[in-house]
Amino acid sequence: MKKALSLLTFVAAVVAWSFTTAPVHNGYHVGDIARDFNLKSVKGKNVSLAGIKKAEGYIVIFTCNHCPYAIAYEDRIIALHKKYAKLGYPVVAINPNDKDVQPADSFDNMKKRAKEKKFPFVYLYDETQEIAKAYGATRTPHIYLLDKNRKVRYIGAMDDNHEDAGAVKEKYLENAIDALRTGKDIATTETKAIGCTIKWRKTDAAKPKDAVKQ
């Protein structure tokens, strides 16, 4: 009986442990195949991953206009695209924010920002928020590195210092791309970073857990 009890305690502990260390997390994990999309670009055309020619992979970045963490990364995203697009890894930036919750992230303001900063990458509007939900993005910026089969290879932040690009010690994303390009194992496949909550649409019945409430 005592044995059975201790076994039961052990099982309960394992179950409790698995709950605390494996939080509920919707969307893609590393290894999943990410879905394609067909989203409106600030240049006027719709863009899908399949439509991007000669891609060896895709750097999908959920970002926006207003968030200071996203703004802090703008120049780094531009530099990243300039370095990796010619190697077959273009940046595909997606703004998932609802314009009614955050007017600064409207499509018109996206066009304005893209022009001001001369974005060399495509900047797309996920107006229905369907793509952000499918991917499991929660914040801006939130990066998904996909290989050419759209298999998710890295999720997280670009590097370890959002405030000061000059003080970066570890370039998680570049390390992941470099490993992917040379057929090596990606050492760090997931990182976390502080970001602005995605501004989910308020009227959405199926809003995710972190949606801003009415």
Added chain:
Amino acid sequence: MESPNFRLFPANTFAKGALLAAIMKTALLSIFLMVLGLPLAAQDIPYIKSDQVTAWKSSDSDTVYVLNFWATWCAPCVAELPDFEKINREYADKGVRVILISTDFRRDVDKRVKPFVERQKLECQVVFMDETTPNDWIDLVSTEWSGAIPATLIVRKNRSFERFFEKQLHFEELEAAVQEALKN
């Protein structure tokens, strides 16, 4: 505004002379205003490292810590601050400590965070998270946290109580969690 201090005395204590009563009232009022002024004075914003969060989480004391991660520019964070202030006021004497942990940029602490705290007359303790590598400390707060703000952890470690929210909270939900932590 009526001072709660006056209620400590029976009404007829000052009935002997109107002048005396007036003097006493003025004196008491000044003392009250001074006491009131203390938490309203511009608070210092201590810089903390992630081990401070670990300390709050591993505390042996019976305190319920409400750790709220926010930034001055984050609209949903700013919107929920009055509810955290209210919890702080109503539950301070019940063993609840609300700590607002700013994740603003370091260069903005003096320029933005301090003036904001003064302007909003925040009474909750505000601290600045002085860490550059979020990936190293986000999981220390909660493995449930993806990194989006606002985020709130309610913890009472000696009762193994821990509840995490990665969203804007409203008073009812916040109070319910605090009450559960106290009851636990």
